[in-house]
Each structure stands twice: as structure tokens, then as C-alpha cells.
Amino acid sequence: MAAQGQAAAGSASESGGSPAASAAAAAAAAFPATSLYVGDLHESVQDAQLFDVFSQVGGVVSVRVCRDINSRKSLGYAYVNYNNTSDAARALELLNFTPINGKPIRIMYSNRDPSSRKSGAGNIFIKNLDKSIDNKALYDTFCAFGNILSCKIATDPSGESRGYGFVQFEMDESAQSAIDKLNGMLINDKKVYVGPFVRKQDRENVSNNIKFSNVYVKNLSDTVTDDELKEMFGKYGTITSAVVMRDSDGNSRCFGFVNFENADAAAQAVQELNGKIFNDKELYVGRAQKKSEREMELKEKFEKNIQEVAEKFQNTNLYLKNLDDNIDDEKLREIFAEYGNITSCKVMRDSYGVSRGSGFVSFKSAEDANRALTEMNGKMVGSKPLYVALAQRKDDRKAKLQVNIFLHGSWIYTTCAFMLFHNSECLVFACMVGEKSGEFY
Template identity: 55%
Template sequence: MATTAETAAAPVVKDDASNRPTTASLYVGELDPSVTEAVLFEIFNIIGPVDSIRVCRDAVTRRSLGYAYVNYHNIADGEKALETLNYTNLKGKSIRIMWSQRDPSLRKSGEGNIFIKNLDASIDDKALFDTFSAFGKILSCKIATENGVSKGYGFVHFEHSDDAENAIKNVNGMLLNNKKVYVGHHIPKKERDAKIEELRNQYTNIYIKNIDENITDDQLRAAFEKFGKITSLVIQKDDEGKSKGFGFINYETHDEAKKAVDEMNDTELGSKKIYVSRAQKKNEREEELKKQYEKIREEKLNKYQGVNLYIKNLDESVTDEVLREKFSPFGTITSAKVMCDEKNENKSRGFGFVCFSSPDEATKAVAEMNGSNLNGKPIYVALAQRKDVRKAQLEVQMNQRLQIRNMQANQMMNNNGMYNNQQIFYGGMPHMNPGRNMYYQQGMIRPHQWNGQEGYNGQHQYRRNQRNGPRRGKYNNNNNNNQNQQAAPAQEQAAAPAPATETETQVQQPTAGVSGITEAELSKLSPEERRNKLGEALFTAISKINQNYVGKITGMLLEMKTNEIITLLDNPDVLKQKVEEAVKALDEFQQSQKNAQ
């Protein structure tokens, strides 16, 4: 980005070792709501081994809050990720990465934080970062946007306050993309609001509406000049010169303007009563109207809290009168309404509302009428709820059901550590646990949760009677997929020796199967190399079966034990079955999320 500001003398960037991060924890912001831990793992694991990832979610709805934390094993990988992945486009949004600041005092102090306005619409986060990074180390950089479009201002937070001072000194008033920008210290919102409120209380400009169209500027001045010296006055007119019915008057002092508002509001001028108040900007007026609307709405909801009933499964023959008659024995009804479809000849939509005068009456009606028969159909009666409250409750219930399914899936595991012939993957979402030690239950990815020694352990049962067969060394997966395993010749079974001890079995290394990977080969690798090798093999195999969830399912399967992964890789039919089960469960979960919305 060619800018005039770049010609300014930039100071030498400090390299203060004492200010280096003490943990390899990164904050990742500006995330699309659909971004999951698995998606982030695929991106950040390219830099180096990831210790954990957590997408922060709403405690009730479990929806993403738009930011996450990525933890590396070492600071060097974190620094590399910060350099190479910052402002990467992910699902249409430019992600913002910075070191996680566990000490809130640095964020809240505002020290080193500057504000830039009058920015050209083409300047994005990265361009702003590149421009100001010449003045010192940047902790955070952000352009304010609305629906993906720049609002013309942004913020840059420097590590050192003197770097911020230099940036203000050198860039303020300079041209960025041919636009003169303002750069100054960031003022916290609380201080800005207090200052704005103070200025509002010292207004001199007043607004008058509902002005008679025959009233002239001179007549309006004559009516208002008795309150003080008027510096300007105007009645707004259309293109034809006719009055729009409103205007503005500016006084010399605040006291004069306040007196005019107090005495002239709701008085007659000409043939109409006028409205007089402090002049406001459009956005300020809209904000006030919004607050007033919310207040009225809240009062209305509180008024009917505990007295309004929701009734569903109504027969088409049920009308407002029938509903009122049926519920009137329980108390005084203030309103009864069956909801109808105006676009479909006003036919009943099968539900309605009954409002009582007191909560006791409503509670009694629920107890007596819920499940009762009305015109041949059993009806459901409950206290009416706001849409957002009901939606949140449904999402909680859905998550609870999914957790129960997770528990059931875990119970399906048999003693040798393999899954029975059941649907095993309910995963891919925050509250879904495909198997033991899976990261989805708590929304965390733990790529290196290895159970002591890799490979065989005492829990697994091995097919010792087929040590010389083509599939020797593999354990029985109890999955009824023996058609994929060539049976040992009868004479070989007859001559089979007595079962070997566990130690003897481990000494005899299995031959490479379809995947060409053996535990003997993997045991020579480091945990990171072992995981990468298995991950590449799984990714390749799963991509041939399903392209949509390949990354997600790969991450899930990598949490299994090494020998279990090799068994899946060596049994394409078994792998295909598990992938199809996972895809089905993921599709069902996504559909349930859509239905809940």
C-alpha cells in the first residue's frame, strides 16, 4: 500500500527480551461462527505441534463467540504462527491473531492504544498493521467493520507507549491512500460517553416539529426570540419551497435554549401544537427510540409473565370463543386467541394463547388442562415463553440428549478397547464424544494424549492362533467383519501351538498390512512424527470415502490408540463403515441445529 505516511521517519523497533511472552498461548479473533477446533487444528498444526485449541462458546447455546485460544508446546511456534497466519482468510473472514494477555490490566489501561479515523475503505487489518508496524511492536490491530465493510476507523495497540506517541506524531494528518487521516490516543468508551453526555447537557440547538405549514421563518423567530438571542433559525422546506413541518433554532447560551424547550413544548403555534426538544443526531435519536421500545416491550413481557398460557395441538374447529369457554372455569380471562393463517383463508394454525388475570389462575389451568381432550384432540398447555428463552432451552435439551448418546456410545466399547458393531461417532460438535479421550466433549483438542507406551497393552486380545497367517499380530475387533480377514488354513489351525504369553506376543512384530504401516516402524518415531504419519495415512484413506468431513473425522480418529488406527487403515471396509456412521451422525446433528433455530 503506497502511502505518504511511509515517508515519515520510523523509529527502530525495540526488541525487549523482558517483554517476550512467557506462554505459547495465542488469541485468535474475528472467527466465523462455523469455525470449529478441528478447522483451526488443521491450520495451526502446520506451523508446529499444537498442545490444545479451544473455541469459546456461549454457556447456554454453545454457539461460537467468534474467538479462540491456540496453545503451542513452545513459544517459537507461537511466534511463527503469529507471523505467517495473522490476517489469514478463513471462511470469508480475516482472522486476527495476538498473544493471549492473561493480565487484563494491560488491555484495560489503554496505554499504547491509538485511534485512527477517516480511513479509506480499501484499507484492511493487514494494511493498517503493515503501515504502523514500522513504529514498534503491535499487540493488536483492528479495523471496525459492519457487514464486512470498513466503517472508516480502526485501532492499533502498541506494546510501548512511546511507540504510540511516535506513530501519532508521524502519521496524524498524513495521507493514507490519498485520504488525510486523524491519529490520536484512544479514549475508553466510558470516558467518551461521559463527555458526550456532558456536551448534550450543554446544548444550544433545539428542534421544533409539527409546525403549521403557513408559519414563516419570521413568525417562528417572533415566537422564540423572547427566550434569548437567536444565532440561527431555519424551517426545512422541500424542492417546491413548501414547509416540511419542522425546523431548528440555535441560541447563544444553553440556559436560553433550555428555557425555550421548557416553555414552548406542547404549546399552540398557529393552528397546531408544536413539539420542542433538544436537537439530536439521527443515530442518537434512533438509539433513544430503540431503548424506549425495548423498555416498553420488557414492561409488557413482565406484565404477562406467569399469566399467559400457550396451548397447542388444537383442532381446526376450536375458535377464540371455544377456547375462552373451556378455560373460563379457572379464573378471569383477559384475552383468548387462536392463531390463524391469514394467507390460507384464516385457517387455524393449531395453537393459541389464553391470558388470565393472576398467576394462580394460570397455574391451576395448566395443571387441570394439560393433556385434556378438546374437540377430540389431547391438548398441550404450558406457560407461554419468549422466543429467545424457548430457543435457548431447546438447545440445552438438545445438548443434554447428545451427551446421553455419548455416554451410551462409550458404554458400547467392549473389554478389548474396540467398539462393538454399533454407531460409534456422534462427534464433530462441542458436546459430542466419539470415543474415549476425544477432544470434542469439552471443546478442546488434545493431539498428544498418548497412554504411556504406544502400541500394544494388556487390554487387547490378540489372535495368537493365527500368528503365521496373513493377518497375524492383529487383535480381534469384535466387529463381525471377518470377511476382510483371510482365515488361516485348517491344517495350520490344527498345528497351532499353545497361546503365547503376552511378552512373547509383543516380541513378534506384525507384518505390514494394507496401509504398509507397522507398530515396529512407528515405535522408532517420536510422538509428533508418529502422529503426522498416521494423520497423513488417515487423511488420504478418509478422503477417498468422504470429502466433506475429512478433516474433522481425521482429527477424531487420531485420538484412538495407535494399534486401533492401524487396524482401521488395514481394513478398508471397517474404515468405510465407521466413516459412514460418523457422517450420518454429523449430518443428523447439523439438521437438529437447524431445526432448533
């Protein structure tokens, strides 16, 4: 991985060994441990297989692949315990990111203390990463700055990088050094952002603590005047303006704005008046947002909904081709039934009812679909070897999302056309979302 400015990072490790080796050695000294966490496991990996791999490095006391208590399916991680800390450190250095059953594993020292894991101490956030950068490349870039406790690229359900990741160092100083040296540097020709990780709770607190003096009021009675609005809010502080919005004929649009001289007065008004009944109407009172803020909030809300729909169906649909002509929907279901709960099966046919030699099988769970893919791809079915793949597209064939935002008077509309294949059919998910001066419809 090419990283301009990374030479500065290299100076952090001058022990003569590799950065990874130095990090492992530092961990053994500063964080003595014999227990390793092994993540990103392929679901087919068994205890015995892990034991064979890790016992090549030193004396293994125990290996446990963690499984769902009911289904007994792998949860994708395991714990490996060694006799001594030096063997554990060597395993971390030599085996980290080694592919097992085609999937690179991710090894860390086992840290069972949830307070240290969730505190955010030593944790940094990296975004605008090239999609080719994986966990190993991220680790190799940052391990020169100090002992890494955790390192992970965020991925979508198909395993593709989302373009951001997280690195947690043992020491805050290491995290700050990485931020100082690498923030704004080019990695794989992309300028990356490296900064402190902010927990969701803290991000929400920051958002909730934004100072504002302009208040938005909706669901007003159509008889409310500017003076009545000013009188209603006036007891909370000095008001510089209060206006009920009206159409071209002078009729109330049932919402308005109140601007306070003092931000604390505005916050108190929102806290005490939101949800109150006035003239038989329940008021909504909140911070007045700028147009750009409303557009961004609406866009994020919309994209989150789309993502939830897409992720619900990703990795459960299989695409098949090279089917014998005599295989119909019922026969297809029989072939795949042993792998799990099937929600639909479909052999594709032309306008004359003749098989096209391709089809789709949709499972209820991604685990069942993956098992069917692994065992059925290339298997002889009838007179032909069957081709099986996930029925998800690459970037140009994935779910199509088109968001067009345009203005019409004081309205902002968002339209979308979201195309998704599910149950062997093309579902078109379409919606129109409108916003009017802070209102969501």
C-alpha cells in the first residue's frame, strides 16, 4: 500500500525489526497475555482446524470457536489460549491476517474488560480509504505508531469495504501520533481523514447541545397572529422577531418562527412548549434548521431506510445458471431444500415457456444461502456442472439508487427509484418524501 508521508510513521519503530514484530513485542511487554481473540473466521472453521494452525507456533492450551447457543452456527470468532506469553506474541506476529478457508483471520489480544473496549481511549477513525485497503493493509500502516489492540475496516454484508475503518491503540499517545502524522496524507492516491473516534453517544450529545436562537413552530391554529406567537414565547426571554408564515392570499400556513436574543431562552422555550396544547392544537417546537441542514437530514434518513431494505435481502439470494432443460421450479426447490428454509425458487423461461437455463433460489437466512453456494457451485446436476453465485451485483449492478432533490417554492421533494431483485423478481421500491420548512412527510 502506497502511503505518502508514511516515512514519518516508520521512524516510530527503529528496533531493526518489522513494525508488526515491534508491535507484538511491545504488546507482550506492556500487555502480558496468553489469550488471543481470533476474528473474521469463515463459518466453516472448526476448533480442530484452528488448533492445528496455532499449535505450529507454540503450545496451545485450548481453542474455542464461539457458536450460537441454539443453532450452533459459528459466530465468526474464537479464542486461542497458549501456555506462555511469548508463544501468544509470536502467533499474533506470524498468523495475523493468514487466510483460513479462503478468509483472512484477524488476531488481537483478548481483552475481556468492556470498559476499556468501549471507552474510546486510544481509538481513531479513518475515512476516505480506497476500497482495496483491507484489515492487513490498515494494520501495516498504523502499527508503526504503537501497540494496536484492534484494527478493522468497516464492510457491507457482501464483504466490500465501506471506505472507513477503526484502529484502537493501547496508548493515547500512539493514537495522537498517528493522527498528527497521517491525517491528510495520501494513501493509495486518496487523501484520508484520520481523527479521534467519537462514540455515538458523544456524537448525539454534541448534536443535542448545538446552540441556537431561532425556533421553528408548527401545527399552529390558522387564527394565530404574529402578536399571539410573540406573547406565547415572550416569557422565556427577549424576542427579536416572531412571524407566522402566510401564503400569497394572506392565509396562515400554520407554522412560524420565533427568534430569541439569547440561545438559552430559545432552548428553554423548546423544552417547555414542545408538545403543549395551544388553541386545541398540539404544538411542535424545535430548533429551526437551515435549508442545507434539512436537506442533509432528509437525505441521511432516506439513505438509511434504503440501506436497511438492501441489507435485508443481501446475501440470501442465489443466482444459478447451466441448468438442465428439464429442471422446473419444483425440482429446483428439491435440489436446494437440504440447505435451509427456502422462500422462493424460480427457473427463468422465455415467452414460449422454454427454460433459459438459469434461475434464482432465495433463502430465509444468509447462512443457509452461503452453505448452498459453497456445496452446490460446480456440482453435477443432471448432465451439467451447476454454476451458483450470490445474486448481488457489483457497483454497476447493485441496487440502483437515484436521489433527486429539487425545490418548488418552499417545498423540498426527494424522489427515488430503488430496484432490487428478490424472490426471483425485480422489486421496484419507490417513494416520494416531502419536506416543508422543517416538516417531514
